[in-house]
Amino acid sequence: GENVEQHPSTLSVQEGDSAVIKCTYSDSASNYFPWYKQELGKRPQLIIDIRSNVGEKKDQRIAVTLNKTAKHFSLHITETQPEDSAVYFCAASYNFNKFYFGSGTKLNVKP
Amino acid sequence: GAGVSQSPSNKVTEKGKDVELRCDPISGHTALYWYRQSLGQGLEFLIYFQGNSAPDKSGLPSDRFSAERTGGSVSTLTIQRTQQEDSAVYLCASSPGLAGGEQFFGPGTRLTVL
Numbered sequence: 001g002e003n004v005e006q007h008p009s010t011l012s013v014q015e016g017d018s019a020v021i022k023c024t025y026s027d028s029a030s031n032y033f034p035w036y037k038q039e040l041g042k043r044p045q046l047i048i049d050i051r052s053n054v055g056e057k058k059d060q061r062i063a064v065t066l067n068k069t070a071k072h073f074s075l076h077i078t079e080t081q082p083e084d085s086a087v088y089f090c091a092a093s094y095n096f097n098k099f100y101f102g103s104g105t106k107l108n109v110k111p
Numbered sequence: 112g113a114g115v116s117q118s119p120s121n122k123v124t125e126k127g128k129d130v131e132l133r134c135d136p137i138s139g140h141t142a143l144y145w146y147r148q149s150l151g152q153g154l155e156f157l158i159y160f161q162g163n164s165a166p167d168k169s170g171l172p173s174d175r176f177s178a179e180r181t182g183g184s185v186s187t188l189t190i191q192r193t194q195q196e197d198s199a200v201y202l203c204a205s206s207p208g209l210a211g212g213e214q215f216f217g218p219g220t221r222l223t224v225l
Contacts, residue, residue, distance in 0.1 A: 034213075089154065091154075
């Protein structure tokens with residue numbers, strides 16, 4: 001089955017700096033890669049996703065890159081703000097069947 | 112329209128008792144997922160329903176866990192003879208299905224087994 005690894009487990013940045021979170025996956029058949037943000041005590045919410053036919057996708061301060069050959073994908077947050085502080089999860093799926101999640105990255109943006 | 116709802120929001124039970132957790136997906140969503148999230152951990156896949164197909168139960172940790180989905184809508188996750196290690200937040204999500212689309216999560220049920 002699929003195995004998704006996520007790094008780092010914690011990340012602390014100064015407000016205004018960029019943050020990068022990386023994930024690798026094992027199953028080359030996976031073709032959908034969402035990223036979720038989970039604030040303390042709340043449900044995960046989708047922030048951006050990418051399909052395997054695309055190498056990069058951007059939405060304002062957030063971008064995701066995908067390298068299918070190397071089987072890794074990354075989340076980039078620019079101009080970080082304190083409200084970006086949360087736990088971020090990557091996931092991988094084949095055709096929207098079951099999703100395999102990474103272990104999460106706790107991002108702390110210091111004002 | 113309403114999002115995914117789950118009940119109860121909190122459940123405290125004694126070791127050895129059975130519990131039932133309920134999930135109401137978004138209307139029209141054919142895919143429904145159950146996950147378990149232990150404190151400070153990631154989401155562990157439990158089971159996946161897609162339309163009328165047989166569910167993918169490959170994530171269920173033991174035969175004490177079962178789930179059903181009636182009429183392609185509401186789902187119930189049942190844990191029999193609960194153990195302390197079953198304590199976690201159980202999250203349900205739904206999505207439009209094979210055509211793709213975002214997974215929407217419910218608020219979760221926090222299960223505590225004493």
